[in-house]
Amino acid sequence: MLLKNFAELPARKRIGIVAIILGIVSIFASNPFSNVNTKVNIKELSLVSADEISEVNVEELSDWLIKGKYDYRLIDLRKDEEYKKYHIPTSENVTVARLLKSDLARNEKIILYSDNDITSAQGWFILKSNNYKGVYVIKGGIESWQKEILFPSCTCDENPTIEQKHKHDKLAEVAKYFGGELRTEGIIAANNKMEMPSIEAPATIELKKPKGKRKREGC
Amino acid sequence: MTAPFFKFGYFNDEVSLIVAFVIGIFFGLVLEKGGFGSARMLAAQFYFTDMRVFKVMFTAIVTAMIGLFYFSWIGFLDLSLVYYGETFLLPQLLGGLILGVGFVIGGYCPGTSAVAISTGRIDAIFYALGGMFGIFVFGEMFPYITDFFYSTPMGQINLPDLLGINYGIIMLLVILMAIGGFTAAEWAEKLMAEKQSKARG
Known part of the structure; x- marks a missing residue:
């Protein structure tokens, strides 16, 4: 009876009634913005993490930074305090809990690091399961950065070949660039501490960050 | 698949331009069909003689609102990725006022002038030229008005957050507002038609 009456109404009135019903139903629907729960394609994720393409090592990163x-x-x-003490130049501080609320876009290349691999993996998983495409993790995190880039230790022979010397010089240059130093046996003996340099250390880094890359959208 | 497709990286910049082109053509087509391509029709809104554009516009708003809400509710759409502009209260009030005045005088908004040009309306060509000149003047003036341009910033806010009300209630209010608006518009149309026939004698 009710349906028959409804069918006899003019189209615009029917549309109006449907709209009102949808509006009332929406009051009881959840907030469309809260997407805390997400579906995860376990198979896809496990396959991705099996190969090493989602890892970036610190040499590559230092190379990109210098270039x-x-x-x-x-x-x-x-954490904020640790970040303030020292961080890899150009990095932004976003804790795992804040990852999804940050302004990271799904089609950006995102490189994560932390002081332990579990936190990095956590971040990687959260982003990956939320359909972020290019998520990478720095192998070994900040520790690896400290040991291999800032304070690389030299395994110098008594009579280095030209190749070894070349490599040695490069290590020293890179370490100096980021405010660290190459640790030869003498330095290790004298001062075994690996003090992190101040954040301002690589003052010469100039990023070719495309200005206004962030598109303003809208009409 | 989840929308928006571009933000999820399902297609790249180049493809997005093609998609935009196709959507643009259909958008223009719908605007023209809705009568937005005629300055007379648009100006009629402000004299309450023919409210077709108002009705089309408000219907589109309500349809889009309901569609976005339910698509995101069933998980097809990630609403947090749909961009909406930041609010700068005073500059936007003034800008809206200027746009509105231009709308009544010229009979077009920027988009509809493009539609009207494609159907060969000469007034629309002048309207668009004027718009471009205005953009140029604004660009030259911008250093002097930068402070005002960025004044009273409120960030990316929306009504449910600002008022602290459930999304659904805002939706229902907008729907009721639309239906009320349509009823009022038809009533005004009738009234104006009577007035005009009386004036003609």
Whole structure:
């Protein structure tokens, strides 16, 4: 009876009634913005993590930083205090809990690091399961950065070949660039501490960050 | 698959331009069909003689609102990725006022002038030229008005957050507002038609 009456109404009235019903139902529907729960494609994720393509090692990263390559966002997952003490130049501080609320876009290349691999993996998983495409983790995190880039230890022979010397010089240059130093046996003996340099240390880093890359959308 | 497709990286910049082109054509087509391509029709809104554009516009708003809400509710759409502009209260009030005045005088908004140009309306060509000149003047003036341009910033806010009300209630209110608006518009149309026939004698 009710349906028959409804069918006899003019189209615009029917549309109006449907709209009102949808509006009333929506009051009881949940907030469309809260997407805390997500579906995860376990198979896809496990396959991705099986190969090593989602890892970036610190040499690559230091190379990009020196060359001013900036087609990625470097994210420091550690706590604020630790970040303030020292962080890899150009990194932004976003803790794991805040990852999804940050302004990271799904089609950006995102490189994560932390002081332990579990936190990085956590961040990687959260982003990956929320359909972020290019998520990478720095192998070994900040520790690896400290040991291999800032304070690389030299395994110098007594009579280094030209190749070894070349490599040695490069290590020293890179370490100096980021405010650290190459640790030869003499330095290790004298001062075994690996003090993190101040954040301002690599003052010369100039990123070729494309200005206004963030598109303003809208009509 | 979840929308929005571009933000999820399902297609790249180049493909997005093609998609935009196709959507643009259909958007223009719908605007023209709705009568938005005629300055007379648009100006009629402000004299309450023919409210077709108002009705089309408000219907589109309500349809889009209901669609976005339910698509995101069933998980097809990630609403947090749908961009909406930041609010700068005073500059936007003034800007809206200027746009509104231009709308009544010229009979077009920027988009509909493009539609009207494609159907060969000369007034629309001048309207668009004027718009471009205005953009140029604004660009030259911008250093002097930068402070005002960025004044009273409120960030990316929306009504449910600002008022602290459930999304659904805002939806229902907008729907009721639309239906009330349609009823009022039809009533005004009738009234104006009577007035006009009386004036003609």
